Amino acid sequence: MASQKDLVSRAVAEQPNKPCNPIAREDEAARLSTDELDRVVGPFELCHCNRCKKVSGSAFMAAIGVRREDFRWISGRELIRAFEAPLLQSPPAYRVCFCTVCGSCVPDPEDSSELFEIAAGLLDDDPRLQPDKHIFVEMKAPWFEITDDLRQMDKNALLKHRQQVRQTEEDGT
Known part of the structure; x- marks a missing residue:
């Protein structure tokens, strides 16, 4: 069975086909079966918010x-720069x-947050996950039509969904 280390490290840290590979990363996850992978890596979201479209x-x-x-x-932390956009509504x-x-x-x-995102386009290998939803669909580009059967969530539905996920994790179910 593939471990998260095999999937994330191989897919993110070992990218010989990318134009640059000065940023090396490695994870230290315990070995997991692919059946358990969704509990460690995910969700896989397609975000239509204005800032994600710009990025x-x-x-x-x-x-x-x-x-x-x-x-x-x-290594490679010194090669990373950040852009922090102005606050729109509330932190962060x-x-x-x-x-x-x-x-x-x-x-x-x-x-230092518990969960962060990796742009799926960074991965050369199959992350063994498929996109599970479109988010911020109310901001969808007018020239783009969503034609798949993935869940579509506006901001309110997404916030409600994430609250339910947090509550489930806290309850241990």
Whole structure:
């Protein structure tokens, strides 16, 4: 069975086909079966918010959630710069990090939150997850039509969903 280390480290840290590979990362996750992977890596969301559209230069940003405890930087932190957009409604602000050599959107090395996102486009290998929902669909680009059968959530539905997920995790079910 593939471990999260096999999936994340191989897919993110070993990227010989990328224009740049000065940013090396490695995770230290325990071995897990692919059946348990969704509990460690995910969700896999397609975000249509205005800021994600700007960062990705596309109709949406495809992002995969990763637990902080399963990931650590090895080198290249000095090559990362951040752009922090002004606060729109409430904290936290929108912060985007990128490699100064190749411009790739990379995880924030200063973020200490329990969960963070990796742009799915960084991964050369199959993350063994599929997108599970479109989020912030009320901000969808007018020139883009969602044609798949994934759940579509506006901001209110997403906030409600995330609260339910947090409550389930706290309850241990």
